[in-house]
Amino acid sequence: MNGVLPDRELRALIDAGAITADSPITPEQIQPASLDLRLGTRAWRLRASFLAGKGRNVADRLPDLQMHEMDLTNGAVLEKGCVYLVPLMERLALPSGLTALANAKSSTGRLDLLTRLVTDDGTEFDRLPEGYDGPLYAEICPRSFSVLVRPGMRLNQLRLRRGDAMLNDDALRDLHAREPLVSGGPALIDQGLGFSVDLKPKAGDLVGYRAKPHSGVIDLDRIGAYDAREFWDELRTADGRLILDPGAFYILVSREAVAIPADHAAEMAPYLAMVGEFRVHYAGFFDPGFGVGEAGRGARGVLEVRCHEAPFVLEHGQVVGRLVYERMAGPPETLYGAGIKSNYQGQGLKLAKQFR
Structure with missing residues (x-):
């Protein structure tokens, strides 16, 4: 298959x-x-x-x-x-x-x-x-x-x-009708499932983090060992917008909570290639079972954002990426977050596992 x-x-x-x-x-x-x-x-x-x-x-x-x-x-x-x-x-x-x-x-x-x-x-x-x-x-x-x-x-x-594993938009709509793929907003389906940035959190005003330009060395084996304040500046906003500085690196979070059914996988991809002022780093794949578990359905997507040549205003709800869903060739024996060490199941705004 x-x-x-x-x-x-x-x-x-x-x-x-x-x-x-x-x-x-x-x-x-x-x-x-x-x-x-x-x-x-x-x-x-x-x-x-x-x-x-x-x-x-x-x-x-x-x-x-x-x-x-x-x-x-x-x-x-x-x-x-x-x-x-x-x-x-x-x-x-x-x-x-x-x-x-x-x-x-x-x-x-x-x-x-x-x-x-x-x-x-x-x-x-x-x-x-x-x-x-x-x-x-x-x-x-x-x-x-x-x-x-x-x-x-x-x-x-x-x-x-x-072979060809990617779902076209019609197949993605059918899948969403059977198993809801997104909560916290409408399903924007256009060459994948679009997702937007959350700059108006339901609790508090913390919307993300910006990497400090002069920090110490990070030992990748040391989990939960580093004080986040030594490496990151907290970002807060009251008006739902954020001005990105050229060359700076940001950790933000999607407004939508997404789910990956057990018989599918997904990959992050750019939403609009012509939006050249910033880019989401797109780290990796979404395994089957991501966002599906005892805590409820859906987990936020963490966005790794880098601004390019000019300062850019990012606004709440702005679409910044999409999830491209793919069929599995068969059912996996283990799902993400079920019986394996999955660091980001049910996540919200969250830094890498090396920080506390």
């Missing part, structure tokens, strides 16, 4: 040798509809970001672009504003009929840690064609905070697809 491969099929690919690794793949890496990828033991500081290009290997391009090699074994700091390339532990040999797409994990995006998948023969980031057989690399560029990383850390994840 066409669709996004569920956890059971990912395990079958691992058993068949289509997904291999330097160190055995752990159960914790396998999510309901994706596989977490792990950093290897070394990294290169680069002069610039790059793609291998058609017919070329990443290893062949490195001598011209690397500045120095780093050993990650005992931990190493990736400095803000620099570009690094890290070989991943996993390797793929995609069977016929399967393609793959990578994206940053939620905590990675909330730290403004730009992480993209690079491959041999690659002409674009984060996408692997049918039949790809080769190593995987993570390009990492910390944009707001310097970070301490170690081998085995999971910054991005891989989703495998068979």
Whole structure:
């Protein structure tokens, strides 16, 4: 069946040798509809970001672009504003009929840690064609905070697809009629499910956070260890609007609460490409079961926003992105938030898990 491969099929690919690794793949890496990828033991500081290009290997391009090699074994700091390339532990040999797409994990995006998948023969980031057989690399560029990383850390994840999985608008309307996908506002369906920014919270006047420009190093393994006030400025508004500063990074939240049914997955995408004043960072996938649980139906989408060249006024209810829903190729054995450690189930406005 066409669709996004569920956890059971990912395990079958691992058993068949289509997904291999330097160190055995752990159960914790396998999510309901994706596989977490792990950093290897070394990294290169680069002069610039790059793609291998058609017919070329990443290893062949490195001598011209690397500045120095780093050993990650005992931990190493990736400095803000620099570009690094890290070989991943996993390797793929995609069977016929399967393609793959990578994206940053939620905590990675909330730290403004730009992480993209690079491959041999690659002409674009984060996408692997049918039949790809080769190593995987993570390009990492910390944009707001310097970070301490170690081998085995999971910054991005891989989703495998068979055939066409995307729902068109008619199919999305039918799904919404059967299983409501959004609460807190109407379902704006136009090339996906649109969502807007919440700048008029029901309680209080805290609407988001802005990253401080000069902060300390964040050890990604330290959960709940950092005082948010040392890294973030709180943002409050009484009139439902916020002026974004060029170059600044923001954590905001969607007005709508969204749900992902058990037989579907979703991915964030831009709403209007021609709105060039700001961009939502779009960290990752929404697994089956997101926003569905004992606490009720629906969870907010956290928005990682960066303003570009000019200051920009963002207003309450302004549409800033959309969720593209995809069919699963089969039911996952485990849903998001059910029996696995899911940090953002039932979330509202929430920083990355490293902050308290």
